[in-house]
Amino acid sequence: MAAAVPFEQWTAEEKYGHFMRRIENGEKIEADDWMPDDYRKALIRLITMHGISEIMGAFPEKEWVPKAPTLRRKLAIMAKVQDEMGHGQLLLRVAEDLVKPCGKTREDILQDLFAKRLKFHNVFHMPSPTWADAAVIAWLVDGAAILSQTMMLKTSYGPYGRALKRICQEESFHAKHGESLTLSLAEGTPAQRRMLQEAIDRWWEPLLMFFGPKTKEATGHTNVDKNLKYKLRTKTNEELRQEFLSKYVPKIRLLGLAIPDPTLRYDDEKGEWIYREPDWNKFKQIVTGNGPKTDERLRLRRTSYENGRWVREALAQWKAAAV
Amino acid sequence: MTPEYRTALIELLYQLADDNFILAxxxxxxxxxxxxxEEDVAFSSINQNAMGHAAIYYQMLEDLGEGKSDDLALLRPPAAFRNAVLLELKNGPGNYWDAPDYDWAFAVVRHFFFDVFKSIRLxxxxxxxxxxLAAAAGKIVTEQAYHLMHWETWFVQLMMSTDEARRRMEKALSLCWADAGGLLSLGKWGAVMAEHGLTATEAEWRDQWRQAIGQSFARVGYVPIGEPGMAHGDGRNGEHTADLGEALSILSEVYRSDPQATGW
Structure with a gap:
């Protein structure tokens, strides 16, 4: 290959080869760099899902924002849910840059969400009927999210990595907030402890599901492999789940709480946790938009989006007049 | 501190705490x-600030021996609240968790009215x-410029864009105007508060508020009808709507749920 040939005239194969060498060398890809469609698609799928999950993730907790028990807790949970919306905003900006060459905008991303073409994390389809759910979400769901987001900090896509850096910093505050809420309930009255135990019982299976199925046979697709190949991620679903169990099982037990899985144990020989498999059919149903709270939360999101249409139109006109 | 001074001070602190608490x-x-x-993120910052201010004022009341600040915020009956009625009115039909048909124009006008007033009061x-109180006000007022700018930007842009936005905003303006007088009221202890130098007089901040709002109205070509009213009563004297009771029951639902609990 002659060095003098300008990049635009390279063959598709040459461009792809060059791109993959950059990935293998650990270089960061930026928004305006050439990238194969396959990579762009993988990024769009990953980052829109993450961004929309942050936004939809605000819903189960936001139900408890006005009801948080004390002034201090009200302030803390307001800040926490605001952070989640902020993460959603940050990630949607990254996604907007990626869908732009495809002629798409944020509007399209939101319409995809409303039409259930866009998935979001299984945990955010679940009900959060008590204050203890807000505690368990902040402690364990955010704790799980930190593990998968930290793993992606070294992602090959520069803009995503930079967004994740800020997100991870804030998430670690959330997990501390969640731990503090959980501790107060664990040390509280029998009613408070009962409420907490019931929340753990409700969230255990969704938490195991959060990391996704073990094998591609179970998922039916190869997104994880592709994301590994492009160095978007560095660990498999199961590796992350094992990390989660190692980190949180002892903490949960230390609080005197029960984990609703009698088969759960650490196998010293294998060096891994043995646990009861969550129901992956149920998982598939949930993430394709048929979870217990999916429709209700999407309806809330869609209604507010439609109620705000006149405002967005007014802003567009104001902007056009100002130009 | 004379008993009269103390009573007026406590009344004033409840006005400050309850205004911020309910609107947050x-x-x-x-x-x-x-x-x-983007607005979700920005609006939430403003609400956190207001909730934080409420906590500061409730703490001052606690320091004066009124009781635990959480109890003051969450366990008093509605008639003990001293917030302006305008701030307690619902955002619109529905609930925040179920089919909310909230009115953004009302939110903009109400917050704009309040933040203009809050700056003057601080x-x-x-x-x-x-x-x-003087020390706290000096600290809080520094954040106020950003909040004012936020709501003024919304106010002007929505008033000066589409016909639909203008119509919605004018409807919200007349709704808020009908109760804006309640913001400016100092209640039945107002004269004592001013006499003891706790605050400016009611007439002073009424004039300042009218002037500031008048300038914004002139910018967007809006003329209000009549003077700011108190259509739903004077919250400073404990007069409130059913909306407040409903709000308080939501705010205190968890706190009240376990009377044995000593910590949350």
């Missing part, structure tokens, strides 16, 4: 429902004869 609650009901994600309180 109404604002927090909007979380996830505003016209765009500036007056910087000279309060009660030193902890």
């Amino acid at each position: 609650y109404r604002g927090s009901e909007w979380l996830g429902l505003t016209p765009h994600i 500036n007056a309180l910087k000279k309060s004869s009660y030193p902890p």
Whole structure:
């Protein structure tokens, strides 16, 4: 290959080869760099899902924002849910840059969400009927999210990595907030402890599901492999789940709480946790938009989006007049 | 501190605490429902500030021996609240968790009216004869410029864009105007508060508010009808709507749920 040939005239194969060498060398890809469609698609799928999950993730907790028990807790949970919306905003900006060459905008991303073409994390389809759910979400769901987001900090896509850096910093505050809420309930009255135990019982299976199925046979697709190949991620679903169990099982037990899985144990020989498999059919149903709270939360999101249409139109006109 | 001074001070602190507390609650009901994600983030900052200010004032009341600040915020009956009625009115039909048909124009006008007033009140309180209050006001007022800018931007843009936006905004303006007088009221202890140098007089901040709002109205070519009213009563004297009772039951639902609990 002659060095003098300008990049635009390279063959598709040459461009792809060059791109993959950059990935293998650990270089960061930026928004305006050439990238194969396959990579762009993988990024769009990953980052829109993450961004929309942050936004939809605000819903189960936001139900408890006005009801948080004390002034201090009200302030803390307001800040926490605001952070989640902020993460959603940050990630949607990254996604907007990626869908732009495809002629798409944020509007399209939101319409995809409303039409259930866009998935979001299984945990955010679940009900959060008590204050203890807000505690368990902040402690364990955010704790799980930190593990998968930290793993992606070294992602090959520069803009995503930079967004994740800020997100991870804030998430670690959330997990501390969640731990503090959980501790107060664990040390509280029998009613408070009962409420907490019931929340753990409700969230255990969704938490195991959060990391996704073990094998591609179970998922039916190869997104994880592709994301590994492009160095978007560095660990498999199961590796992350094992990390989660190692980190949180002892903490949960230390609080005197029960984990609703009698088969759960650490196998010293294998060096891994043995646990009861969550129901992956149920998982598939949930993430394709048929979870217990999916429709209700999407309806809330869609209604507010439609109620705000006149405002967005007014802003567009104001902007056009100002130009 | 004479008993009269103390009574007037406590009344004033409840006005300050309850105004911020109730409006921060109404604002927090909007979380996830505003016209765009950027606004969700910005609005939430403003609500957190207001909730933080409420906590500061409730703490001052606790320090004066009124009781635990959480109890003051969450366990008093509605008639003991001293917030302006305008701030307690619902955001619109529905609930924040179920089919909210909230009115963004109402949110903009209400917050704009309040933040103009809050700036005037804080500036007056910087000279309060009660030193902890003067110190707190001096600190809080520094954030106020950003909030004002936020709501003024919304106010002007929505008033000067589409016909639909103008129509909705004018409807919200007349609704808010009908109760804006309640913001400016100092209640039945107002004269004593001013006499003891706790605040400026009611007439002073009424004039300042009318002037500031008048300038914004002139910018967008709007003329209000009549004077700001108190259509739903004077919250400073404990007159409130059913909306307040409903709000308080939501705010205190968890706190009240376990009377044995000593910590949350």
